[in-house]
Amino acid sequence: TQLLEQSPQFLSIQEGENLTVYCNSSSVFSSLQWYRQEPGEGPVLLVTVVTGGEVKKLKRLTFQFGDARKDSSLHITAAQPGDTGLYLCAEPYNTDKLIFGTGTRLQVFP
Amino acid sequence: GAGVSQTPSNKVTEKGKYVELRCDPISGHTALYWYRQSLGQGPEFLIYFQGTGAADDSGLPNDRFFAVRPEGSVSTLKIQRTERGDSAVYLCASSPGPRDEQYFGPGTRLTVT
Numbered sequence: 001t002q003l004l005e006q007s008p009q010f011l012s013i014q015e016g017e018n019l020t021v022y023c024n025s026s027s028v029f030s031s032l033q034w035y036r037q038e039p040g041e042g043p044v045l046l047v048t049v050v051t052g053g054e055v056k057k058l059k060r061l062t063f064q065f066g067d068a069r070k071d072s073s074l075h076i077t078a079a080q081p082g083d084t085g086l087y088l089c090a091e092p093y094n095t096d097k098l099i100f101g102t103g104t105r106l107q108v109f110p
Numbered sequence: 111g112a113g114v115s116q117t118p119s120n121k122v123t124e125k126g127k128y129v130e131l132r133c134d135p136i137s138g139h140t141a142l143y144w145y146r147q148s149l150g151q152g153p154e155f156l157i158y159f160q161g162t163g164a165a166d167d168s169g170l171p172n173d174r175f176f177a178v179r180p181e182g183s184v185s186t187l188k189i190q191r192t193e194r195g196d197s198a199v200y201l202c203a204s205s206p207g208p209r210d211e212q213y214f215g216p217g218t219r220l221t222v223t
Contacts, residue, residue: 004152042114042201042214043153088152096166096208097143100152 004089004101012107013079020075021104023089029069030091033098037086043100079108112136114215116202122221123192131187131218135204142185143212144177145201153201159185160208192222 007022023032031050035043047056049065049072056063060083062075076083089101115134123129135142140161145153155169159179167177174192179185189196199219203212 006152041216042203044214045211090152092209094166096141096158096160097155097169098145098153098212099155100145103150103152105150 004091004099006087006089006101006104008104009102010105010107012109015080015108015110016078017108018075018077019079019106020073021087021106023072023074023101025070025091027070029065029072030093032065032069032072033090033092034063034072034074035088035090035100037088037103038084043086043088043090076106079106081108081110084108114202114204114213116200116215116218118218119216120219120221122223124223125192125194127192127222129189129192129220131189131200131220133185133187133202133204133215135183135185135202136213137183139204139206139213140182141205141208141210141212142179143203143205144185144187145203147199147201147217149198156187156200158208165208189220192220194222196220197222 033048034046037043047063052069053067054065060077064073087104090098093099117132142159144156147153157177158166162182174190177187199217201217203214205212
């Protein structure tokens with residue numbers, strides 16, 4: 001089972017700023033998912049990337065999958081307080097479980 | 111429709127006691143998963159059910175942890191002789207099938223004093 005490392009661990013920014021968070025592994029991902037988790041709630045799936053070099057957009061969020069499928073990034077444009085939460089990357093493993101990264105905790109101040 | 115529900119939302123127990131945590135999955139979902147999330151960490155896989163059977167219990171930390179899903183719907187995670195290190199949020203997720211999107215419940219926060 002591979003280890004998924006996310007950076008930065010914490011991020012505190014003002015509303016309107018842009019940010020990027022990263023998910024890295026020493027091994028090749030079969031596919032990669034990004035989740036957002038708000039306090040007191042479970043993670044909610046944002047996107048799944050499968051193909052190396054793939055870029056997906058979800059409103060102000062842009063997800064990239066590295067060409068070698070060993071890294072991924074999430075870029076948020078013009079962050080809003082509603083973007084506050086814990087961002088997790090995860091790899092589906094052996095069809096029956098998700099291996100989660102260490103998480104990036106984002107706080108966006110008005 | 112109703113999402114995944116978990117009860118209780120919070121549980122405080124004394125070291126050495128036995129606890130049961132319940133998960134009600136989305137109706138019709140055959141796959142059910144338990145994860146444990148410690149403070150400031152990502153969730154860690156515990157066990158996966160396909161129907162009534164535990165298809166993968168490789169994440170259970172030791173034999174104090176046990177889970178059942180007798181009728182292929184509701185699942186109960188059971189922890190015997192609780193230890194302070196068991197304190198965490200226990201998350202349940204369900205999906206229509208094993209490769210499908212997992213939908214998470216809000217979790218049960220377990221505190222062992």
